Amino acid sequence: MSAKAKSKLTPEQQKATMTRVLQKIKPYGFFVVCSLIVAAVSVAAQLYIPILCGSAIDMMLGKGAVDHAGVLRIIYEIIVVAVVAAFAQWLLSVCNNRITFAVSRDLRNAAMRKIQTLSLSYLDSHPSGDIVSRMVADVDTFADGLLMGFTQLFSGVLTILGTLLFMLQQNVPITLVVVCITPLSLVVASFLAKRSYKYFQSQSTVRGEQTALVNEMIEGQKVVQAFGHEAQSLEAFDEVNGRLQNVSLKAIFFSSMTNPATRFVNNIVYAGVGLVGAIYAVAGGITIGQLSIFLNYANQYTKPFNEISGVVTELQNALACAARVFELLDAEDQTPEAENAAKLVPDGHVQIEDVSFRYLPDRPLIEGLSLDIKPGQRIAIVGPTGCGKTTLINLLMRFYDVNGGSIKVSGTDIRDVTRASLRGSYGMVLQDTWLRAGTVRENIAYGKPDAPLDEVVAAAKAAHADSFIRRLPEGYDTVIAEDGGNISQGQKQLLCIARVMLCLPPMLILDEATSSIDTRTEVRIQAAFARMMQGRTSFIVAHRLSTIREADVILVMKDGHIVEQGDHDTLLAQGGFYAKLYNSQFEGVET
C-alpha cells in the first residue's frame, strides 16, 4: 500500500501534464497503437474461451448423447483462440515495456542534460535529494503507474464491458445478480483501506520515531558505551518497540483482511449465480453450458473491479510524479551564452567594476564593489561566516551573474566570453571536497583525463597527497566510494588540490582549500600553493588568518561590503576589523 501522500493536482494541471506526457510518448506512438490493439484482442479472446467451453459442455448431454465431432471442432477453436490470446498478451507486455522503459530513459536523459544547464540558484536552493528523487523515483512511478495503469485500466474496462455484453446476451436476471453483488467488494475494500490507512499512518509515525531513536543511539553508540548507558537506552528502545508492535499488528491485520473479504464477496456472487442460474436451467431458460459460462464470468468479473479501483489512485499519483519531473525540466536555466561569445585568452587582469549582487531580490548582499586586480596579484578575502566571501567566487566563476556592474578578465566582460573558456582559466579548490566515485587516479586527472601516470603522481606529490595514496590498498587505483567513506576529509581535500595542480590554469581560486587539513601539512601545502601562485592571479578565501598574510591585497568583508582593504601590515596598523579578527585568534597565547 503506497501511503505516500503526493500533492494532488488540479484538473487544469492534470490536463496540462497529460498533454506533455502525450508529447513524451509520441515517438513511441506506434507501440501505443499496437498495445491498444493487442489489449483488445487479448481481452476478447480471453472472454471467448469460456463461451467455447460452454458450447462444448452443451454438446455432452449425457450417456450416448455426445457430439464428438462438435466437441473436437470446439477444441481446435479453443486452441487457436488460446494461442492468439497468449500471443496478444505477450505482445502487450513487450509493447508496454518498450514504451515504459524508453520514456523513462528519455526523461532521465533530459533531466540530466537539464541539470548541466540549470542555474546554480535553482540547484543551491533545492536539496539534491529532492532532485534525485524526481529523476529516479518519480520517473519510475510515473512510467510504471501511468503506462501500466493506463493499459490495465483499458483492458479492465474492456473486460467489464465485454463480460456485461456477453452476459446480457445470455440471460438478464443472472447478469443482474452479478452486477448487483459485485460492487459490494468495492465497498468492503474501500472501508478496509480507510481503516488500515489510518493504522499505517500511525505505524509510520511510530516507526519514524523508532528509526530516529535507533539512529541516535547507534550513531552515539560509542558515547553510550563510554558512559555505560546501555541498560537505559535499551529501556527507551523497548518502550518504542512495544508501541510499534501494537500499531503494526493492527495495521497488518486490517490490511490483510482485504483479500479474504473480497474473496468472500466473490464466493457470494458465485453462490448467487449458482442459485439463479440453476433455477433458470431447471426452467430451461439456459443450458448447462451457459451456466458454466456465467460461473466462469462470476469468478472473473470482480478482478477488474478490484484492479480498477487501485489504478485510479495510481494514475493520479503517476500524474503528480510526472508533474514533478516536468517542474524540474522547466526550471530556470543559466543565462544562455552570447551568440558571438569569444574564447577568453586570460592575462590575469581582473577588473570588478561597481558590482552589485543579491541572491534574493529583497536582500542586497554585495553593493558597489570595485577592484582592479593586476596580473599575478594574490587577493585574500576574509570575514565572518555569511559575509559574502563565497559569493564573490560564485561571481568570478560566473556560477551566478552579477545584478549590476561588470566583471572583466583581460579587459573583456565575462558575459561576452564562453563559460568554458572562463572557467578553464581558473583552477578552483573548494571547501566542499567533491570527488567522484572512481579511482584516485581518475579523480586527480578529472580535468585532464589523458594525463599519463607520472604527471598524476607529480601533481599528487605537489599536493602532499602522494604518501597517503601510496598507503591505500591499491595505491592510485584505489576506488573511492561515492560518499568517499574510505578516506578522510583532509585526504579528500588533498586530492582536490592535486586535481588542480595537474591542470594549473592561469588563475586560481582557493576557497577554504585547506580547512580540513592540519596546520603542519597546511604549511607544506602553502609552500606548494605559493609556487603555484607565482605569476598567477589568485583569490584565496580562508578562515585561518595565518594562511593569508602574504596576500598582496586583503579584502575584509562584512555583510557583503568590503570594509577594509590593504595588505596585512597596513590593515593591522589600522587597528580596525581585521586587526580585531586577527588578534582574537591569538588571545590566550600571551596569557
Added chain:
Amino acid sequence: MLRYLSDYKRESVLAPLFKMLEATFDLFVPLVMADIVNVGIAAHDFHYILVRCGILLLLAIVGLACSLTAQYFSAKAAVGYSTGLRHALFEHIQTLSFSEMDTMGTSTLITRMTSDVNQVQSGLNLFLRLFLRSPFVVFGAMIMAFTVNFRAALIFVVAIPLLSVVVFGVMVITRPLYKSVQTRLDRVLGLTRENLTGVRVVRAFDKEKSEVDRFEDANELLTKIQLHVGHISALMNPLTYVIINLAIVALLYVGSIEISIGGMASGDVIALVNYMNQILVELVKLANLIVQVSKALACAGRVQAVLDTKPGMEFPAELTGNVPAEKADDAVRFDHVSLTYKGAGAPSLSDINFTAKRGQTIGVIGGTGSGKSSLISLIPRFYDATEGSVEIMGRPVRQYPRADLRGKVAVVMQKAQLFGGTIRSNLLWGSQNASDADLWAALETAQAAEFVKAKPLGLDEPVEQGGRNLSGGQKQRLTIARALVGKPDILILDDSASALDYATDAALRKALAALPGDLTVFIVSQRAASLQHADQIIVLDDGRMVGLGRHAELLESCPVYKEIYESQFKKGDAQK
C-alpha cells in the same frame, strides 16, 4: 534466530492451519456446484438446489472466518517475532566493541535494525499465510479431481509440473537479472547525486558534456537490462495461459468421452475446469511467495551475521590483581604500546611509552591521522592494544570490569554528541544519581553554566535528537560537563575544545586545573596554544611518538613540535 518465534508457537502453528482449513472449504465449492448441476438441475429439484446454494454460502462464511483468524494469528506472530528480534539486535549491538562497530559501520547497523527486520517481518507473515495454503490448494485440487474421475485427474498430474516449470523457471531466470537491474539503477542514482553535489566542480572543469555522455551510457545500460528482464517475465503469463487452456481442452476431450460412456456428468466437467483455473492462481502466488521469502531470508541472514558477531573484548566480572607500590602514583602508563586496527595495513600507533602521574595534565598533539585519537581511545579500553600494555591507576586495563573502567575514565569525544531529552537528562548520563548541585558544578567548570542559566527552562531545557537546537560550542561544553558529572579520575578531551573560542578554551583549562582532587587530564588538540601549560606534551607523527616533554623543552628538542607551533604562530615574526 527462530528462537524469537518461540513466544508465538501457538500463533505460528494455528495461522497456517486455519489457512489450510479455508483452502479446504474453497476446494469443496466446485464439487457442490457439480452436484447442483448433476443432481439438482437434472432432477429439477428446487429444494436440493436451494440447500446446496445454502451450503455454498455457509462455506463462504466459514472460509472467511477461518481466513480472518489465520490472518490475525500470522500478523501477531510476525509482528511479535520482529519486535523480539529488534530487541535482541539492539541489545546485542550494545555489547559490541568499537572495533566491531568500525568494521560494520553505523549505517549498516541501522539498516539491519530497521529495513532488514521489516523485510523479515513481512516475509514471515506471508510465509505463515501461504506456505501451506498454496501447495495445499494445488495438490488438493488434483486429489479432488481424482475423486471426480481418474482419467481426467491424470491431466492434472501432467499440467501441474508443466505449469510449475514455467512459473518457477521464469522466476529462476529473472531473479539474478533483477539484481543487475538494481545494480545499474544504483549506478544511475549515484551518477545523478554526484552531478548534483559536484555541480561547481563539473562546471569549473567544463565537463558538462562528458558527464551527460557518461550518464546516458549508464542509463542506456539500465534500459537495456530492464527490457531484457521485462521480455523474459512477459513470457510467464502467455505460456501458463496456453498450458491451462490445453489442459482444459484435454479435460473437455476426456470429459466428452467419459460422458458418452456414462462415466461422468457434465457438472463434473465444470468442476474440473474450475479446479484447473484455481491451480494457476495459486502457483503464481507460490512463486511470489518464494521471491518474497528468499528476499526475507537474505535480510535474515544479514541480521544473523550481526547477531553472530561476538564482542571482540571481554571484561572480567571483578577487579583483580594488586597495585604495586611503585605504581601507586601512576594514572596512565603506556608500555611499548602499538595498535593496528582490524583490517588496516599499517599500525596506527607504534611503540608508545609514557607515564602520566595522578593530577597531571597531558597534552597530545600531532597532525591529522597522526594517531592522537587512537592513543587516547586505548585508555578507556575502547580498543585493545595489539602490542604492549596500557595501565590505569597501576593496573592493566584488561583487569577492570567494564563499568569500573568507564566510571574511572571519562572521554569527551571530538564529535559532540547529545541525545534527545533535556539538558538534565543528558548530564545524568555521567551519573544517574547526581544532585542538581553536582550538575551545576560540572556546568560551571565546563563554562556552560552561563548559557544554561540563560535558557528559559534551565536544566530542563529540551534537547532535540542529536542536540540540533544547540550551537556547536554549546554542545561541546555540555559534553564536557556530562563527563565531569561522573567525577572521573581521568578526563580525556579529544580535541573537544575545537568548537570553543580561545578565551573559553583558556577559561576551561583554568577551571579544570582548579578542580579539587587529583584529576588527570588528557587534552588532545591541534592548537599548540591549548597545550602550552601541560605537564607533559606527547607529540605524535605518523603513529610514532616523536617528542615528550614540556612546551619549552619541545620547542628546543622536537622539530615536529616546533613546526606545528610555528605554523600557528608566525605572528609578525620572520618566517622560516
